[in-house]
Amino acid sequence: MHMMVARQEQWVKPMAVAGANQYTFHLEATDNPGALIKDIRENGMKVGLAIKPGTTVEHLAPWANQIDMALVMTVEPGFGGQKFMEDMMPKVQWLRTQFPSLDIEVDGGVGPDTIHKCAEAGANMIVSGSAIMKSADPRSVINLLRNVCSEAAQKRCLDR
Numbered sequence: 001m002h003m004m005v006a007r008q009e010q011w012v013k014p015m016a017v018a019g020a021n022q023y024t025f026h027l028e029a030t031d032n033p034g035a036l037i038k039d040i041r042e043n044g045m046k047v048g049l050a051i052k053p054g055t056t057v058e059h060l061a062p063w064a065n066q067i068d069m070a071l072v073m074t075v076e077p078g079f080g081g082q083k084f085m086e087d088m089m090p091k092v093q094w095l096r097t098q099f100p101s102l103d104i105e106v107d108g109g110v111g112p113d114t115i116h117k118c119a120e121a122g123a124n125m126i127v128s129g130s131a132i133m134k135s136a137d138p139r140s141v142i143n144l145l146r147n148v149c150s151e152a153a154q155k156r157c158l159d160r
């Protein structure tokens, strides 16, 4: 679950009870990330930590060893169909270099035209809305996104 809500703390238990296995919250919307991470873990879920485009990756870094996934937003949160922000890729690259085994997700404007940049930067989890939903062949778009990411991940392993 990617929680783009106020008062993220109050939805941890209800989401766990509903069957969520990962709870992704926004760094900008909590005063106490450490307590929220602890609560998510105690409720048996994996932890995702999201940052908006205006938040630097240095703000996320102190928490990176305590989370399962970092989500780098590649549009301003709000709605689908926005333009991919390529200038977020250095954040992904930096996280991939510093935390090689961390799951890194990108969300916003990701599709066949932008996936290569995301995968090469090091993203291994992809959120894609319009590119899939507006395609005449959603299955092939999903396969392409998946293949580009797994090929980039394999290449990273070989290069190590």
Ligand SMILES: O=C(CO)[C@@H](O)[C@H](O)COP(=O)(O)O
Pocket: 075, 076, 077, 078, 079, 080, 081, 082, 107, 108, 109, 110, 127, 128, 129, 130, 131
């Ligand atoms: O929730 C958001 C943005 O607020 C994203 O999840 C987008 O909705 C993804 O859609 P596309 O940008 O791929 O159309």
